[in-house]
Amino acid sequence: MMRQYELVDRVRRYNPHADETALNRAYVYAMQAHGAQKRASGDLYFSHPLEVAAILTDLKLDDATIVAAVLHDTIEDTDSTREEIEQIFGHDIAHLVEGLTKLKKLDLVSKRAEQAENFRKLLLAIAEDVRVLLVKLADRLHNMRTLQYMPAEKRARIAEETLDIYAPLAGRMGMQGMRDELENLAFRHLMPEAYEMICARLAELHHKNEGLIAKIEKELSEELAARGIEAKVEGREKQPYSVWRKMERKSVAFEQLSDIFGFRVVVGTIEQCYRTIGVVHTKWPNVFGRFKDYISTPKENDYQSIHTTVVGPGRQRVELQVRTAAMDDIARNGIAAHVLYKDVPVGDKDMLGRESRAYQWLRRTIAHLAEGDSPEEFLEHTKLELFQDQVFCFTPKGGLIALPRGATPIDFAYAVHTDVGNSAVGAKINGRVAPLLSELQNGDEVEIMRAEGQVPPAAWETAVMTGKAKSAIRRATRDAVRAQYMGLGRQIVTRAFERAGKAFSDEMLKKALPRLARGSLEDVLAAVGRGEMYSGDVVKAVHPEFKEEKKPAPMRAHNEAGWFGMTKATSLVFKVPGPEGKAERQSIPIRGLQGDLPVRFAPNGGAVPGDRIVGILTPGEGITIYPIQSPDLTAFDDQPERWLDVRWDIDEGRKEYFPSKILVTAINEPGTLGIIATLIGEAGANIDNINIHPLSQDFHEMTIDIEVSDLKHLNTIISQLRARPAVSKVERVNG
Known part of the structure; x- marks a missing residue:
């Protein structure tokens, strides 16, 4: 001790x-x-x-x-x-x-x-x-x-x-x-076994190359001394964990690593750093793409050095790091080596790290706390930034942006400003139009093309590398969904006031917020749009004297003007023929079947051409065709002998229809069912059955059995339904 x-x-x-x-x-x-x-x-x-x-x-x-x-x-x-x-x-x-x-x-x-x-x-x-x-x-x-x-x-x-x-x-x-x-x-x-294995291999390699390392140190020192550059040259060995991580990341064997040994050259001045590089590149050929200047462009953790790789003595690849003594101190000890730590008066903690880029990064990371992310999101984003090496890119005006390795123009856009990221629609890399998901390289000049009113797709979140971009995309997606619910909620509330014969304005609703236990007008509209609040309660909050009359609604269904208002689950069975009528199906066009066993589609949702499908054999009953994504297939996981490899055998010249099922959540008001049925009919599909279930007084949920020609046909119908103002949600049912 x-x-x-x-x-x-x-x-x-x-x-x-x-x-x-x-x-x-x-x-x-x-x-x-x-x-x-x-x-x-x-x-x-x-x-x-x-x-x-x-x-x-x-x-x-x-x-x-x-x-x-x-x-x-x-x-x-x-x-x-x-x-x-x-x-x-x-x-x-x-x-x-x-x-x-x-x-x-x-x-x-x-x-x-x-x-x-x-x-x-x-x-x-x-x-x-x-x-x-x-x-x-x-x-x-x-x-x-x-x-x-x-x-x-x-x-x-x-x-x-x-x-x-x-x-x-x-x-x-x-x-x-x-x-x-x-x-x-x-x-x-x-991982003790992996650690011992790599340490043993490193020791073996060190012993084998000991003479070569000494030779390179001596030859390089003498060459620099002959040019008037006093330098300290020392060989260095990659650390065991760093070796293992590179083997894992690049899926290579130990023998395939070319940079286990490197050399650090420490000189007196920045000018000598660049002179050293000139000497090295004059004597030995450099390896293309392996030169990095972190002196003119330091890393965010204050690291400065010039990296290069040359083909040195014995045709061996030699990695060199050239830096000054002060840079070497910072490279080893980082923020602790900063000059302000050497003689700081007690109590003057504000001086600590004032000029440190590493500490500035930490401050920016903490700034994300104020942006409203959950602790889980903050941890996820910060871990991403902790683990990433960096690339340095430029704006068209010469501004420098540091990003994690693997970053895309989307990350670049959000690093410039959140509004730039949210409105990004394209990018130019070094003057050429490039996909927004391109991986950026050191030195790239990036120009972001923007469009006002653009909302970032939710899928971007999985494609970007920086925590700031992920956080902003997630927030923009939430805001867009909330805006959608607010629009739907406003439509429902407006019509509720019209049916009640009562006046409505935003100012009147704002005054009623305490009675609705909501903090803002937007909260009320979003809650109604999500089905969390009944529109009649909003009318009562604004007009306390209003008494809603409960009347049983008639149940009608036809192709022109449907009606919602059922007070219990209702099933309607009717046909809406497509423009070309419905071709009678003689057989199910499936390849890979054996014998004359009867074949049928799965009862819950069925399958349509374009789906990947599988057949399940039931002895004595026949074969049932399921789409591969059907959750019902989990019941057969332990019965591989019943699975049949089947595929579609479609005659392009013949129009056939196949059963499918969709789940639609829509506003409960006159005309909604007619709108949905008409759209399906005009899209050339057939409705076999509709089951209506009231979710609340404002929303009903419909399970619709339809017949379509293929997966593209089905997806088109789903997209068109989602675009209707009266429709809140549409999804396909499989199982």
């Missing part, structure tokens, strides 16, 4: 003006507070906060952060209070310790809703003071280093949580060294 003077010495190595008194006081206070408490390993508990502080001294953090690390478990695990710590150590340190205490209670790998809400709290605490994150990451790193002492089930949970949240969060803060260690420790506990 680290001693008191050792802690002070570690801090004074990089900060000669360290507050030695505060460090000594924190050491003694925490040791006395934790007393004889033990960890799962059997060590004194006090050793843990000391190790966390030691990790942070390696990052050269300010005195307040080191003191907070030593004290970070005192409020949670001892009798210490926030007030006592503030009295002894001051407000700033007490505030940090309290923030860490709240995070200590989080259990991110739990039920999804709890996980999401806890992650929200985590990021909110970090956004308030980023030093909370640095102590939390150091705390997690030491816990991972001693994870072998925990029970197996808890080990798996903590390792999963580390791989899922903390490692990528460290990466997003540019702390690559900490990310690598967290990932490898989690990998070792979650």
